[in-house]
Amino acid sequence: MSAMHRRAFLAGTAATAAMAAAAPYVHAQKKGGTLKFVPHADLKILDPVWTTAYITRNHGYMIYDMLFAPDADIRMQPQMVDKYTASADKRKWSFTLRDGLKWHDGQPVTAEDCVLSIKRFAARDAVGQLMAKSLGKLAPTDKKTFVLELETPFGLVLESLGKASASPCVIMPARVAATDPNEQIKDFTGSGPYKFVKDEWQPGNKVIYVANKDYVPRKETPSGGAGAKRVFVDRVEWHYIPDQATAAAALEAGEVDFWENPPIDFVPRLEKNTGLVVFATDPKGNLGTVRPNSLHPPFNNKKARQALLYMVNQQEYLQAVIGNPKYGRPCPSIFICGGPFETAGGAPKQDLEKAKRLLKESGYDGRPIVILDPTDSPFAHAPALVTAESLKKIGGVVDIQAMDWSTMVARRAKKEPPAQGGWNIFHTWTTAFDIVNPAVNAFINSSGDKAWFGWPSSEPMEKLRTEWVREPDAAKQKKLAEQIQLLAYDEVPHVSWGQFIAPSAFRKNVQGVLQFGATILWNIQV
Amino acid sequence: MLPLVLRRIMATIPVMGVVALTVFALLHLTPGDPAQLIAGDYATPQDIAKIRTTLGLDKPLLTQAGIWLSNVLRGDLGTSIYSGLPVTTLIAQRVGPTVALTLLAMVISVALAVPLGVLAAWRQGSWIDRVIMIASVSGFSMPVFWLGFLLVWVFSIWLGALPVQGYQPLAEGPWQFLRHLVLPAATLSLIYMALIARMTRASMLGVLGEDYVRTAFAKGLPPRRVLLGHALKAASLPVVTIIGVGFALLIGGAVVTESVFALPGIGRLTVDAIVRRDYPVIQGVILIVSGVYVLLNLVVDMLYVFLDPRIRY
Numbered sequence: 001m002s003a004m005h006r007r008a009f010l011a012g013t014a015a016t017a018a019m020a021a022a023a024p025y026v027h028a029q030k031k032g033g034t035l036k037f038v039p040h041a042d043l044k045i046l047d048p049v050w051t052t053a054y055i056t057r058n059h060g061y062m063i064y065d066m067l068f069a070p071d072a073d074i075r076m077q078p079q080m081v082d083k084y085t086a087s088a089d090k091r092k093w094s095f096t097l098r099d100g101l102k103w104h105d106g107q108p109v110t111a112e113d114c115v116l117s118i119k120r121f122a123a124r125d126a127v128g129q130l131m132a133k134s135l136g137k138l139a140p141t142d143k144k145t146f147v148l149e150l151e152t153p154f155g156l157v158l159e160s161l162g163k164a165s166a167s168p169c170v171i172m173p174a175r176v177a178a179t180d181p182n183e184q185i186k187d188f189t190g191s192g193p194y195k196f197v198k199d200e201w202q203p204g205n206k207v208i209y210v211a212n213k214d215y216v217p218r219k220e221t222p223s224g225g226a227g228a229k230r231v232f233v234d235r236v237e238w239h240y241i242p243d244q245a246t247a248a249a250a251l252e253a254g255e256v257d258f259w260e261n262p263p264i265d266f267v268p269r270l271e272k273n274t275g276l277v278v279f280a281t282d283p284k285g286n287l288g289t290v291r292p293n294s295l296h297p298p299f300n301n302k303k304a305r306q307a308l309l310y311m312v313n314q315q316e317y318l319q320a321v322i323g324n325p326k327y328g329r330p331c332p333s334i335f336i337c338g339g340p341f342e343t344a345g346g347a348p349k350q351d352l353e354k355a356k357r358l359l360k361e362s363g364y365d366g367r368p369i370v371i372l373d374p375t376d377s378p379f380a381h382a383p384a385l386v387t388a389e390s391l392k393k394i395g396g397v398v399d400i401q402a403m404d405w406s407t408m409v410a411r412r413a414k415k416e417p418p419a420q421g422g423w424n425i426f427h428t429w430t431t432a433f434d435i436v437n438p439a440v441n442a443f444i445n446s447s448g449d450k451a452w453f454g455w456p457s458s459e460p461m462e463k464l465r466t467e468w469v470r471e472p473d474a475a476k477q478k479k480l481a482e483q484i485q486l487l488a489y490d491e492v493p494h495v496s497w498g499q500f501i502a503p504s505a506f507r508k509n510v511q512g513v514l515q516f517g518a519t520i521l522w523n524i525q526v
Numbered sequence: 527m528l529p530l531v532l533r534r535i536m537a538t539i540p541v542m543g544v545v546a547l548t549v550f551a552l553l554h555l556t557p558g559d560p561a562q563l564i565a566g567d568y569a570t571p572q573d574i575a576k577i578r579t580t581l582g583l584d585k586p587l588l589t590q591a592g593i594w595l596s597n598v599l600r601g602d603l604g605t606s607i608y609s610g611l612p613v614t615t616l617i618a619q620r621v622g623p624t625v626a627l628t629l630l631a632m633v634i635s636v637a638l639a640v641p642l643g644v645l646a647a648w649r650q651g652s653w654i655d656r657v658i659m660i661a662s663v664s665g666f667s668m669p670v671f672w673l674g675f676l677l678v679w680v681f682s683i684w685l686g687a688l689p690v691q692g693y694q695p696l697a698e699g700p701w702q703f704l705r706h707l708v709l710p711a712a713t714l715s716l717i718y719m720a721l722i723a724r725m726t727r728a729s730m731l732g733v734l735g736e737d738y739v740r741t742a743f744a745k746g747l748p749p750r751r752v753l754l755g756h757a758l759k760a761a762s763l764p765v766v767t768i769i770g771v772g773f774a775l776l777i778g779g780a781v782v783t784e785s786v787f788a789l790p791g792i793g794r795l796t797v798d799a800i801v802r803r804d805y806p807v808i809q810g811v812i813l814i815v816s817g818v819y820v821l822l823n824l825v826v827d828m829l830y831v832f833l834d835p836r837i838r839y
Contacts, residue, residue: 042798044608045564052569124573166567182576184610202619203609204798205790241691241788242798249678249690250788403557406801410559413571428567442567450570 033526034235035510038247039519040261042240044203046196047184049124052166054431058519061225062209062236063104063190064170067095067114068162069225072515074340074436076158077226079218080109080171080191082144086157090472093148093157094141100216103173104195111140116177118148118161118169123181125167127439130469131160155472156439163440164225165433165518193217193229193522194236207238222514222523229522232512236521251276251505257526258506260519263378264322270505278505280327282517284338284432285501287331288317288379289443289494290387293424294456296417298369303362305492310348310355311390317497321382331499334444334485339436341481346489356394368399370418372426374408383427383497412453426453427497433517437477438468438484443494456493527831531824538820545816546598546809550591553805559583560607560803581607594809603813604806606799613810616795623693624791626703627783628776630711635718636769642719643726643765644753647734650727658723665720674713674786681709691788710787714780718772725768729761736760762833770826777822778815 041055048060069079078084082098101109115138122128122135134154140146148157163169171177176187188196194209201207211231220227239256241247248266250256252273262270262278271278292299292308299305314330322328331337332347369391373384388398399418403411408426416422435441444465448457464487468480506513512523561578562569569577578584582593597604603613646658682690688709694702733739734757742752781793792811799807830837 044606044802046609051564052567053564126570182573182580186610202790203606203611203616204795205619239692239788242794243785243788245675246678246691246786246788249683250692253682253686253690255690255692404801406563406803407557409562410557413559413562413574430567 031232031234031525033233034237035233035258035521035524035526036237036239036256037521038241038251038256038259039207039238042204042242043201043207043238045184046188048170049121049167049181050184054166054518057165057168059196059207060168060170061518061520062192062194063188063196064168064172064192065101065190065229066162066168066170066225067118068158070162070164070433070517071223071226074224074433076162077220077223079162079226080114089153090155090157091150091153095146095148095161097144098216098218101191102214102216103191104189104212104214106214107173108143109171109191110143110174111146113174113177114171115140115146116174117171120172120177120179120181121163121167121169122160125163125169126442127156127160127163128167128169130154130439131156134470153470153472155468155470155477156437159437159439164516165431165440168518191215193231205240207240209236209238210234224514224516225518225520231522232525251507254507257510258504258513258521258524260504261502262505264324264327264502267324267327267503267505275508276505277508277510278503279513280501281504281513281515281519282431282501283515284336284517285327285499286379286429286431287334287336287435287499288321288383288429288497289427290383290497291426291428291443291454291494292492293418293422293454294493295415296422296424297367298359298362298364299424301362301364302491303358304364305495306490307355307358307362307394308495309489309492310351310358311394312387312495312497313350313390314496314498316390317383317386318500320386321379321497322500327503328498328500331496334435334488334496335437335441335481336432336435337499339432341437341478343482343485345482346486348489352393359394359396364396366397368397368418369424370422371398371400372408372411372423373400373402374405375402377405377408379429379500380405380408380427384425386497387425387427415455429500431517438465438481444484444488446491446493451493454493456491458487458491458493461487461491461493527828531828534824534827535821538817538824541820542813542817543595546595546813547591549809549812550594550805551587553803553808554587554590556803558803560805563802564608594806598813603810606807607804608802613806616807617792617811617814620790620792620795622695623784623789624777624780624793626693626696626707627710627714627780627789627791628773630704630707631714631718631776631780632769632773634711634715635722635772638715639719639722640726640758640765643723644730644758646723646727647730648749648753650731655727659727662720662723665716668716670713670717670780670782671786673716674710674783677709677713678786691786693789710780710783710789713786714776714783721772722765722768726761726765729764730757733757733761759833763830766826766829766833770822770829774819774822777818 039055043055043059045051045056048056065080067080068076071077080097080101081095084095086093122132131154134150134152136151137149161169173189176185179185188198193212193215195212197208197210211234217228217230222228244263247259251259267278270276292305294300318328332344333342335341371384371388374380388400391398411423412426414422418424442452445451446456446458446461448455464484468477471477471480509526511525514520514523561574561583565574565577605612606616642658646655649655678690681688689706692706694706696703739757742756781797784791784794796811
């Protein structure tokens with residue numbers, strides 16, 4: 001990245017961070033009113049454990065609470081937990097809940113609720129399943145305390161209990177958490193800062209939440225998802241506005257207060273409006289990826305995947321996809337820049353001649369490389385076009401196939417050869433929380449058939465990831481993460497095309513917006 | 527007439543059945559897997575397979591079709607794969623805005639277009655006729671979304687007189703109800719105004735040449751009485767047909783207008799369901815809309831009897 005662009009990106013995030021640091025936690029609170037919020041998608045599924053959809057995760061944050069939560073530095077802080085202990089070998093844990101925690105129906109939150117909620121989460125979530133494999137005992141000892149004992153080492157106990165995305169470990173009443181993990185819950189009682197008003201829910205139109213007056217927030221200053229979750233508004237309305245020009249007009253006209261993710265090309269106009277604030281609610285942002293299919297030629301050959309690595313110039317992709325240097329920057333770390341496992345080790349610079357040579361050495365026979373191109377998704381469509389052109393420069397023959405996102409989601413699951421309905425490359429992106437460490441990072445999961453779409457297979461990678469998951473020492477985890485990155489740049493299960501921020505926009509009367517990797521709407525005044 | 531009405535109602539059932547099966551087949555032939563979409567990006571193949579089983583999507587197509595049809599015959603249109611809400615509930619939530627938008631758009635269209643069409647026919651060849659026809663060609667040539675955004679910019683952003691988007695039910699106050707519907711109804715009505723004006727003009731021109739109309743003028747009847755009392759009634763059959771067809775099409779949802787103005791209508795419900803492959807919702811909406819379409823055609827046919835005494839069934 002050029003020094004000028006890096007400065008612009010850092011200046012942009014520093015300015016927004018400064019604004020956040022100055023204003024989020026206001027002592028003289030203005031109470032009441034309704035926050036009208038435009039979410040990035042329509043909320044249709046209400047069970048954040050059953051699905052990994054981000055919109056459902058955000059809904060979960062509204063009505064549920066969590067045992068732990070990551071702060072602004074992605075360090076786990078107690079949330080529902082008052083105190084906890086861990087044995088020296090980190091195999092025996094005890095957690096005691098805070099006083100005053102109640103469900104929306106007025107019943108107290110108990111340790112039993114927590115135990116069943118953790119079990120349901122662990123049955124569905126990938127990291128939860130890793131924890132479940134090591135688990136020996138998970139049981140309440142009294143109404144407010146439960147113990148967790150591991151049969152084998154597992155270094156991510158707090159990270160699992162405070163997992164922020166894509167399925168967070170939210171706590172539900174025992175009767176609800178007892179729902180079969182393969183079925184959606186039907187009771188939306190939570191203990192979080194807001195209550196869901198199901199009778200007013202209209203899928204495709206609006207979702208209504210009201211303040212939970214009985215919520216007892218922590219006393220600490222809010223930081224990321226941790227700290228005090230104070231609610232100052234009476235009501236939050238999510239208005240799903242499918243057309244982006246309409247959403248922009250509604251924000252400018254004051255009909256809505258907060259737009260979660262305006263398209264990047266709308267941002268300059270919103271920035272010029274003196275009644276609005278454009279703000280990076282998630283300063284760590286997202287990582288875009290080029291995902292090759294490791295099952296079929298040419299990318300079943302490591303050299304062909306390495307060719308992709310030397311082909312990609314993140315600056316070019318960011319220019320095409322994001323355009324504005326304030327909101328995008330190259331990032332050499334597969335665990336996102338700004339995260340706790342950020343490392344630049346092994347990251348190559350673009351070298352088209354080397355890429356060409358590697359593709360040839362892989363035995364590439366000139367067959368068309370099928371690229372899935374979902375034209376309705378800007379963060380997947382634009383990179384597809386750049387990849388197509390770049391592949392041609394290194395001698396690849398390209399078959400770029402346009403489709404909608406839904407079709408791509410179905411197509412990428414096919415393991416058939418590309419000529420029989422399969423694929424060679426697709427593009428996607430993910431938030432920082434979902435790649436921040438080797439356990440959650442689905443892109444480097446190299447368990448072959450059990451891996452994420454693309455199905456890379458690498459025993460050394462899986463060995464390192466298992467070692468990392470079992471390692472409770474933070475310094476050793478960091479070293480292992482560096483080794484994993486070096487191996488990832490050799491095996492190339494995917495290639496990152498850059499780190500970018502999708503800013504939010506809100507009216508100036510909206511105060512107290514917090515920065516976090518998921519959208520959170522407490523602490524806000526209107 | 528009653529036997530005709532009953533026969534037509536009975537005929538609706540096989541029509542809806544054919545529509546339902548055709549849509550079912552087309553949906554399942556379209557690429558896309560709702561189980562994948564529901565599960566989200568980081569679900570495992572095992573999770574997706576379990577969702578597919580829970581939703582019954584792993585059953586053979588004929589079995590799925592049979593189950594769905596047998597439920598429909600019992601009045602159960604199924605539940606949304608995503609929200610778990612009954613399809614009938616989802617449609618009921620959306621029918622209010624769609625009917626309101628349709629009624630207002632058609633009232634505006636008919637109220638303006640019929641007089642303009644009559645005037646254009648009466649003043650055929652004059653500058654009035656030419657202005658009206660140029661305006662009607664412009665009306666149905668304008669893209670709906672462009673017109674919608676233009677109206678938003680003028681009336682909502684620049685003048686600040688009307689809201690940009692959203693829907694307020696009538697129960698929450700007639701004034702806000704109308705304020706939120708004026709711009710979308712005006713956007714939609716322009717196309718229908720253009721069509722109805724042209725059809726009215728063409729039909730009136732045919733009737734104005736008839737002997738009885740010439741006789742009426744010759745006998746000294748005022749032009750308004752001749753035009754509106756005699757000629758318009760005779761010319762109204764094709765116009766009523768266009769209005770009926772327009773009404774039926776709008777009931778199915780005006781998805782572009784609904785998207786531009788964020789109206790939670792049937793059109794958006796259908797498109798959202800298609801994008802997400804929410805099969806029960808798509809099937810349910812199309813079934814209901816096809817039934818409504820057929821019944822509206824029946825109503826139009828019944829109206830012919832009142833408009834033209836020569837027609838007897």
